[in-house]
Amino acid sequence: MPTSPSKPITVALVDDYDVVLIGVANMFDKYRDRVIVAEIDSTMGVQDPVDIVLYDSFAQPESDHEEIGHLVANPAARRVVVYTWNFHPELIESAKAHGAHGYLSKTLPASELVAALEAVHAGEVVFSDPPSGTRSPVGQDWPGRGEGLSDRESEILALITQGKSNADVARLTYLSPNTVKSYIRSAYRKIGVSSRTQAVLWGVEHGFTPDHHRIEHWKGGP
Template sequence: MGNRPNGPITVALVNDYDVVVIGVANMFDQYRDRVVVAELDANEPVEDTVDIVLYDNFAQPESDHDELAVLVANPRAHRVVVYTWNFHPELVRNAQQQGAHGYLSKTLPARELVAALEDVHAGKTVVSDAPPRARSAVGLDWPGRSEGLSDRESEILALITQGNSNAEVAKLTYLSPNTVKSYIRTIYRKIGVGSRTQAVLWGIKHGFTPDHDRIEHWRGGP
């Protein structure tokens, strides 16, 4: 890893869901001497000038690069890093072509994530090794977690709640249609519903619709 910067890195966290970005922010709490969260943005543009924007693509349209392009073009964002568990080669390649400075795995422990962000801040392009399917790092959160949904199940339900068909979910997540169907069957069983309409209503009731919010000065940040 590269040399540590002289002061803490300032980071903006971006995703459509408050619970997701708050979970990431909590991961950094014990590393406040190295990473300071400036703001958390759910469907809001980055306003603070920050060293790094960490774009968590939970339930984002991963094959639609508009949001990533907007972040890269924002002069307040010195560097942009994608934070994901989806390492399909096309997604990694497209992110780099759009100007992302890092593509980091959500399975990284907090200490490794912080070190990777320091390397990005030092001028390196950092791409995590594609992990075997594993649990997300300790401390992360997502809608439906307290109801027993895994991170990936939660993402599938969020995309359904947003109105996507099975075919669209498969395209957006780079999963096969059969894999998507398997996830949906498991989700229905876990949340106790028998139809797509019931699943969408359950999702709306339990926080699966995107938020529109900005949280500034996270725990004393700039």
């Protein structure tokens, strides 16, 4: 990895869920001499020029990577990096085909994530090795975490709250239908519901619908 640049890298965080992005932003706070979160965008386009856009894949339609292509084409985004737990080969190839400059695992410790972003900023294309096992993202947040939902369960519940069928969820996450059903059953037990309708209502009440915000100048950033 290259040495740290003389001034901090500016990063825009993109996803549809505020709680997810704010969790990532907080993770970067102790590295403000190296990475500054310039803006946080929920369902809104990047507006100010930034060194890197970090596209968090939580509850995004990962089988359709048009969003990555749009970000790569955005002149305000100098480089685009996907931040994900899903390392299905088709998703990796799609990200490459759409021009992503990095594909980084959410299991990376913050220090390694910062170093990877610095490498991307220096001109490298950085794709993490697929993570072993099913470790959760390091030091982050997601809807339902306080209720005991894992990141996978939370993502699947978010997709259900968006109106996706089990087949849709399996296709979008590249999980088998049986695995999706297993996550759904586990999530239902944890949130105390017994039907899809109850789960959707619970999801709406607990922040599982996409947000529509743009946070500029995170903690005094540019």
